[in-house]
Amino acid sequence: MESQNNTLFQPISLGSIKVNNRIAMAPMTRSRTTEGDIPTPLMAEYYSQRAGAGLIITEGAPISNSARGYSMTPGIYTEEQIEGWKLSTKAVHQKNGKIFVQLWHVGRRSHSSITGEKPWAPSAIKVSDKVFGPLQEGGYGMIETEMPRAMNQNDIDTVIHDFTVAAKNAMEAGFDGVEIHGAHGYLIDQFLRTTSNQRTDAYGGSQENRMRLLLEVVKSISKSIGADKVAIRLSPFVSEGMGNEHDPEMPELTLKVLQQLQPLGLAYIHFSENISDYKKVPEEFRKDIRNVYSNPIMVCGKYVKNTAETIIEKRYADVVAFGQDFITNPDLVYRLENNLPLTQLRSDSHSTFYGGGAEGFTDYPTYQKMLEKELQY
Numbered sequence: 001m002e003s004q005n006n007t008l009f010q011p012i013s014l015g016s017i018k019v020n021n022r023i024a025m026a027p028m029t030r031s032r033t034t035e036g037d038i039p040t041p042l043m044a045e046y047y048s049q050r051a052g053a054g055l056i057i058t059e060g061a062p063i064s065n066s067a068r069g070y071s072m073t074p075g076i077y078t079e080e081q082i083e084g085w086k087l088s089t090k091a092v093h094q095k096n097g098k099i100f101v102q103l104w105h106v107g108r109r110s111h112s113s114i115t116g117e118k119p120w121a122p123s124a125i126k127v128s129d130k131v132f133g134p135l136q137e138g139g140y141g142m143i144e145t146e147m148p149r150a151m152n153q154n155d156i157d158t159v160i161h162d163f164t165v166a167a168k169n170a171m172e173a174g175f176d177g178v179e180i181h182g183a184h185g186y187l188i189d190q191f192l193r194t195t196s197n198q199r200t201d202a203y204g205g206s207q208e209n210r211m212r213l214l215l216e217v218v219k220s221i222s223k224s225i226g227a228d229k230v231a232i233r234l235s236p237f238v239s240e241g242m243g244n245e246h247d248p249e250m251p252e253l254t255l256k257v258l259q260q261l262q263p264l265g266l267a268y269i270h271f272s273e274n275i276s277d278y279k280k281v282p283e284e285f286r287k288d289i290r291n292v293y294s295n296p297i298m299v300c301g302k303y304v305k306n307t308a309e310t311i312i313e314k315r316y317a318d319v320v321a322f323g324q325d326f327i328t329n330p331d332l333v334y335r336l337e338n339n340l341p342l343t344q345l346r347s348d349s350h351s352t353f354y355g356g357g358a359e360g361f362t363d364y365p366t367y368q369k370m371l372e373k374e375l376q377y
């Protein structure tokens with residue numbers, strides 16, 4: 001028997017907010033802003049269509065110009081961008097949903113044709129990776145990343161400052177909280193790993209030094225907007241792919257990070273378990289995590305209804321985020337709750353993941369709409 005207060009469809013408190021169910025919409029870059037990285041009314045429509053999620057986490061939002069790695073991703077550092085985001089937060093709140101913004105610094109995974117400067121990184125080590133370049137003749141296209149420059153102390157202070165200002169901007173834009181992108185080989189993750197961080201100062205070398213930037217960012221934002229509105233996404237087990245090299249120390253380092261975060265009372269910790277490759281998280285590690293961290297945990301990566309229920313029943317996680325299923329099923333929670341079939345990605349869906357307009361973005365129907373359409377024939 002499922003315990004009454006431990007199922008996917010029951011509310012839970014995540015820091016300062018109460019969400020209606022344990023199903024979150026995972027952060028997903030869709031690259032549909034205007035030039036200037038300004039969020040649009042179409043994005044507000046897309047997020048409001050998905051407001052049945054217990055919590056929506058927006059696509060990664062660059063916190064500054066140097067944080068950008070992909071064209072057309074919505075920033076959160078100019079007045080116009082804050083105004084643009086207000087459309088989405090308002091639309092989601094009108095439908096009784098909750099929405100966090102994912103705060104993003106890509107670090108070395110960028111190119112000067114996107115930011116006008118060399119990418120920032122813990123160390124000057126290039127990653128072989130492609131990013132979504134600027135508009136050129138023939139449209140947008142993927143371009144190879146560039147050799148980054150190692151950040152100095154001033155740059156580190158700037159990054160902490162920019163994250164903090166972006167979090168304040170998020171409050172002004174009406175978000176319920178912020179999720180710091182500490183996963184997938186982006187800046188904060190780059191600092192954690194020996195493969196990308198070979199610094200010899202206070203931010204490199206020992207595990208304590210490599211986790212310093214992460215902790216300073218979390219604490220600075222928490223001081224500014226309240227820890228109960230702050231979350232962080234980590235991906236200790238996502239190794240190959242997305243510029244994220246395997247580092248055998250990551251599980252141990254992650255447990256140390258969690259020990260430091262436990263007393264802060266964050267809204268949740270979000271573990272991205274796989275994106276392009278499968279690497280099963282050992283059950284022992286899940287137990288270790290629970291031993292050091294008792295506050296809300298979210299997990300994400302190839303979950304389906306029954307695996308999501310199981311992980312919540314086992315109490316390894318409190319919330320499960322779904323990614324691609326939310327692209328194709330705006331009413332995903334309703335469908336899961338009522339055991340209705342899910343719309344699958346079309347064979348050409350990948351071409352509408354990034355860039356473009358309504359197609360593959362806001363034109364996926366709810367189950368109800370599909371039925372109505374069928375009845376017309």
Ligand SMILES: Cc1cc2nc3c(=O)[nH]c(=O)nc-3n(C[C@H](O)[C@H](O)[C@H](O)COP(=O)(O)O)c2cc1C
Nearest residue numbers: 026027028029059060272300301302322323324353
């Ligand atoms: C189109 C697309 C864009 C994504 N963009 C982001 C992003 O901006 N930030 C992030 O942390 N993860 C991003 N992800 C990863 C998802 O959050 C999620 O971890 C992944 O899709 C696995 O979950 P799923 O199997 O339920 O789709 C993206 C995934 C997809 C498919």
